Amino acid sequence: EAGVAQSPRYKIIEKRQSVAFWCNPISGHATLYWYQQILGQGPKLLIQFQNNGVVDDSQLPKDRFSAERLKGVDSTLKIQPAKLEDSAVYLCASSLWGPMGSEYFGPGTRLTVT
Amino acid sequence: RKEVEQDPGPFNVPEGATVAFNCTYSNSASQSFFWYRQDCRKEPKLLMSVYSSGNEDGRFTAQLNRASQYISLLIRDSKLSDSATYLCVVKDGAGKSTFGDGTTLTVKP
Helix, strand or coil, X not given: CCCCEEECCEEEECCCCCEEEEEECCCCCCEEEEEEECCCCCCEEEEEEECCEEEEXXXXXXXXXXXXXXXXXXXXEEXXXXXXXXXXXXXXXXXXXXXXXXXXXXXXXXXXXX | CCCXXXXXXXXXXXXXXXXEEEEEECCCCCCEEEEEEECCCCCCEEEEEECCCCEEECCEEEEEECCCCEEEXXXXXXXXXXXXEEEEXXXXXXXXXXXXXXXXXXXXC
């Protein structure tokens, strides 16, 4: 079974530029998550989708971050404009629907904002 | 106060040692509990789910105490390959996960 795919793996941009990340979850997984992980911290949930609907985006900085999940499969996360403090690893995960479901993570995108 | 709290460590133990990690959570409505393992510069990977009755997988034992809002992970007979960061994860009824900041373990020869 293929895992969660993410691209790009690395990205370096200057502050105030924009960037987009892509995620393809495990086939059949209805729930998709985007996390931000800053060095030395645990992943922080940015947004959770159930199929193509948003379940939780309470921690998404909506003035600069946006996300969508096209047709309930692939998802993109965008930052515009980027700030220095956005430097982090952006992880995508997917799981089967339900509170008992464990999550499977992609390899992440390491973003550096200079 | 963080929703999920872990002792960051580091825990430095010799091979063969037994080591225990603790995690506390503040949301009494939490429904699912997990331990993940994260190697340096890699993504988190599920180690095991945690059930009220406790569960064991080889050298790893997880316990949940709902009354005290406390989760534990016990590793017996530590191996060099167990060196990693261990993340405690708590999910609410909507499937929203909250991660602790992790406990770092280094197993030395």
